[in-house]
Amino acid sequence: MPELPEVEALAGYLRQRTVGRRVDRLDVAAVSALKTYDPPTTAVAGRTVVDARRHGKFLDVVVDGDLHLVVHLARAGWLHYREGFPSAAPLRPGKGPIALRVRLDDGSGFDLTEAGTQKSLAVYLVTDPAQVPGVARLGPDALSVDQSVFAERIRSRRGQVKGVLTDQQVLAGVGNAYSDEILHAAKLSPFALTDRLTDEQLTTLHAATRRVLTEAVQRSVGQRAAELKSEKRSGLQVHARTGLPCPVCGDTVREVSFSGSSLQYCPACQTDGRTLADRRLSRLVR
Known part of the structure; x- marks a missing residue:
């Protein structure tokens, strides 16, 4: 997308x-x-x-x-x-x-x-x-929102930070791929609850959002439309890289699958080494 x-x-x-x-x-x-x-x-x-x-x-x-x-x-x-x-x-x-x-x-x-x-x-x-x-219905633009408004918007919805970050009414512009990249850069679990994030974590998340999106825009602007998809893939650290080594720490990038989508993360960077349960498999073994 x-x-x-x-x-x-x-x-x-x-x-x-x-x-x-x-x-x-x-x-x-x-x-x-x-x-x-x-x-x-x-x-x-x-x-x-x-x-x-x-x-x-x-x-x-x-x-x-x-x-x-x-x-x-x-x-x-x-x-x-x-x-x-x-x-x-x-x-x-x-x-x-x-x-x-x-x-x-x-x-x-x-x-x-x-x-x-x-x-x-x-x-x-x-x-x-x-x-x-x-x-x-769009919320503030994720590329330009300041830190205080960013924190307020994230805390306005209680839920897993991955889902809140991609809610266009909370912040506009972030989807599945860049939310994985932002959370990896911020060293946060995609399942971290927004109402439990500290002020420091929100400051780090805001900085990661600005940095990841700004760098992606800089790589993309000026490219021909036909080249943008490959340019996006070339800049990704964890998204769509299941099974490959994390470029930051070398741990294996893992995946959690849902019915119509999936997310990728690095256990060493984001979850203290813990592997998150695959939601599809969890339902099958109940």
Whole structure:
């Protein structure tokens, strides 16, 4: 799933390539991905792209007349920028990976695609990003929130710190991958309870959040859209590295699996050497 650093990089990539270009047309191939109908998608035709922004993990392409094409890429969505398209014919609704295509006046543009059978990619055409329910509910941005507000937000929800850190209403922008990286950097168990975290631990967690996200943005910004996924993987310390040595201490990175996701952590760095129980296996042996 694209998270704050990748969406920040995509916004920057689009600013470089699309600002000042006129939208030729917008084609929708997956009607289920389009969550709004007023204004209609035809409203963007002939308008000029003026900006590309980020709201948490939402991408916002702004055209003149104050129209916003707001995109949430979900788990399996992505943006593919094209210097040209193989055909000038409009997209037809179908079962392919392309959900939406934006064509620009110079023949370039971008496709929004989604792999797999679980279709969660969401596109909104609105006059104000706050009209998108997910944007309206966002908490403070995880990259810029100060330490006192960060601590207040984390303590506002009692629960395991991994889940609270990825709650977009608490903090905007952190997902499964970077929460693993942040907790590893902060030397905290993903199952630590937020109401038991000390002031010192919260200060450390805030610093780790800023450092991990800032470094990831620095690695990502300037990369072509097609390179961002591999760039993300190359910078990870524990996430998606089950069975490999921790680059900090050399212990083996472990995994806890859930029904639809998993987390990775280093026992030596984060849990005093204890191995956390795999939740799927725990249910099986009851």
